[in-house]
Amino acid sequence: MRLVLGVDGGQTRTLAVIADEVGNLLGFGIGGPANHIHEPGGIERVQRSLIDAIHGAFHNAGLPYSRCAAACLGMTGSSAAMEAICTPLVPAEQILFGHDTRIAFYSVTFGSPGVVVIGGTGSVAYGVNSRGDQALVGGWGYLMGDEGSGYWIALKALNACCRAADGILPPTLLQPLILSRLELENLKQLHTLLYSGKLSRPDIAALSEVVGAAAAQGDAVAQKILHEAGRELALLAATAIRRLGMEKQEVLVGTVGGVFRAGRSILRPFRTAIKRTAPYACVTSAHLPAAVGAVLIALEAIGVPPTESLVHRLKQSLKKRNLLKS
Numbered sequence: 001m002r003l004v005l006g007v008d009g010g011q012t013r014t015l016a017v018i019a020d021e022v023g024n025l026l027g028f029g030i031g032g033p034a035n036h037i038h039e040p041g042g043i044e045r046v047q048r049s050l051i052d053a054i055h056g057a058f059h060n061a062g063l064p065y066s067r068c069a070a071a072c073l074g075m076t077g078s079s080a081a082m083e084a085i086c087t088p089l090v091p092a093e094q095i096l097f098g099h100d101t102r103i104a105f106y107s108v109t110f111g112s113p114g115v116v117v118i119g120g121t122g123s124v125a126y127g128v129n130s131r132g133d134q135a136l137v138g139g140w141g142y143l144m145g146d147e148g149s150g151y152w153i154a155l156k157a158l159n160a161c162c163r164a165a166d167g168i169l170p171p172t173l174l175q176p177l178i179l180s181r182l183e184l185e186n187l188k189q190l191h192t193l194l195y196s197g198k199l200s201r202p203d204i205a206a207l208s209e210v211v212g213a214a215a216a217q218g219d220a221v222a223q224k225i226l227h228e229a230g231r232e233l234a235l236l237a238a239t240a241i242r243r244l245g246m247e248k249q250e251v252l253v254g255t256v257g258g259v260f261r262a263g264r265s266i267l268r269p270f271r272t273a274i275k276r277t278a279p280y281a282c283v284t285s286a287h288l289p290a291a292v293g294a295v296l297i298a299l300e301a302i303g304v305p306p307t308e309s310l311v312h313r314l315k316q317s318l319k320k321r322n323l324l325k326s
Contacts, residue, residue: 001020001021001022002020002021002068002069002302003018003019003020003021003026003063003066003068003069004018004019004020004021004068004069004070004071004072004092004295004298004299004301004302005017005018005054005057005068005070005071005072005090005091005092005295005298006019006071006072006103006291006292006293006294006295006296006297006298007050007053007054007071007072007073007074007075007090007291007294008074008100008103008289008290008291008293008294009034009046009049009050009073009074009075009076009086009100010033010034010076010100010120010121010290011033011034011076011120011121011122011201011202011205012033012120012121012202012205013030013031013032013033013049014030014031014032014033014034014049014050014052014053015028015029015030015031015053015289015290015291016028016029016030016031016050016053016054016056016057016291017029017057017289017291017292017294017295018057018058018061018063018068019292019295019298019299019314019317021069021299021302021304022310022313023299023309023310023311023312023313023314023317024313024317025292025295025314025317025318025321026061026063027056027057027058027059027060027061027062027063028056028057028060028291028321029052029053029054029055029056029057029058029059029060030052030053030056031048031049031050031051031052031053031054031056032045032048032049032052033045033049033200033202034046034049034050034075034076043085046082046085046086047085047086047089050086050089050090051089054089054090054091065091066091067091067092067093068091068092068093068298069092069093069094069298069302070092070093070094070095070096070298070299070301070302071090071091071092071094071095071096071298072095072096072097072098072103072294072295072297072298072301073086073087073090073095073096073097073098073294074098074099074100074101074102074103074104074290074293074294075097075098075099075100076099076100076122082097083097094301094302096297096298096301099124099126099136099139100118100290101116101118101124101125101126101136101139102126102293102297103290103291103293103294103297104116104118104126104254104256104286104290104293105126105127105128105254105293106288106293106294106296106297106306107254107256107286107287107288107289107290107292107293108252108254108256108284108285108286108287108293109128109252109254110287110296110306110311111296111297111300111306112252113127113128113129113130113246113251113252114127114128114251114252114253114254115127115135115237115240115241115244115246115251115252115253115254116253116254116255116256116286117233117234117236117237117253117254117255117256117257118256118257119148119149119150119229119233119255119256119257119258119259119260119266120149120150120205120256120257120258120259121146121149121150121151121201121202121205122139122141122142122145122146122149122151123138123139123145123146123147123148123149123152123232123233123236123257123259124136124137124138124139124236125137125138125233125236125237125239125240126240127237127240127241127243127244127246128244129244129245129246133244134244135239135240135243135244136240137236137237137239137240137243138236142201147229147232147233147235147236148228148229148230148231148232148233148235148236148259149205149229149259150205150206150207150208150257150258150259151201151204151205151208152229152232153205153207153208153211153225153226153229153259154204154205154206154207154208154211155204156211156225156228156229157174157178157207157208157210157211157222157225158178158190158194158207160172160174160221160225161174161175161178161187161190162187164221165187169221170220170221172214172219172220172221172222173214173217173219173221173222174210174211174214174219174221174222175187177210177213177214178190178207178210181207181210208258208259208262209258209261211225211226211262212226212261212262212263212265212266215262215265216263216265222265223265226262226265226266226269227265227266227269228269229259229266230265230266230267230268230269230270230273231269231270231273233255233259233266233270234269234270234271234272234273234274235273237253237274238273238274238276238277238278241253241274241277241278241281242277246278247277247278248278248280249278249280250280250281250282251278251280251281251282252281252282252284253274253278253281253282253283253284254283254284254285254286255267255270255283255284255285255286256285256286256290260285267283270283271283287311287315288311288314288315288318289318292314292318295314296310296311296314
């Protein structure tokens, strides 16, 4: 029985999945973040994250470490330099390397035409039309872009806390909720923590969950931030749709990433903005984890197409491991 490997290398963590050629998921492994290789220690961090995830998947599957028939790696900030760093570490006869947007795309459309929007630590959209044309929008990173991302939302929230403390904005639940989350007493302590560099970007991005909680409690400032985030993420998708000429089609638009867990506060403005460009668009969440989307691509590479029965078996394997809701 041939085995394949799927890897989702994100800004928060790296997830590796081993599957057989009929769609049984055999093992999962987790590593650290796989991003920003040009930072000091970035190359070593990516290598360690990838090694930990792959070895963990083999261990979890109860299999000896060995070569797979094919592997697909979807890595944030994909580049030739990232590929050169990662591919020597992957035990596979055939290696497919690309951006994490492609594996997220497969987790929604299974390879059919459509658009996917990732709202995680960063933000990006990717789409493919029926002619095979591709469009990538966003993904410029936290300094040059990432509008609507978890990091972007968190920075907006932190700024709102400061402006509320100065009396520029009205009081907001964000301040006590963020301080409680970080076990701090006041904004001065928060200022010291942030500028000390002790919080990583994923740590800061995780504060976007607090914004969702505040919005759910009716906080107007938090609701406004999420509304803006929804519109920014929709702009990425709408731009991809226009570039691919799918405005008049029943285009599938998938949402991937923790930002969308805020629910209606972000999905309502997201859907409304999408419909202005593509009135027949259908917005849906991912059907599979992105790492399993990578498994689908790896299986295609060895001649196993993403049929309904294959996808069904993958979903059943996830349910058995309590990794997919029914």
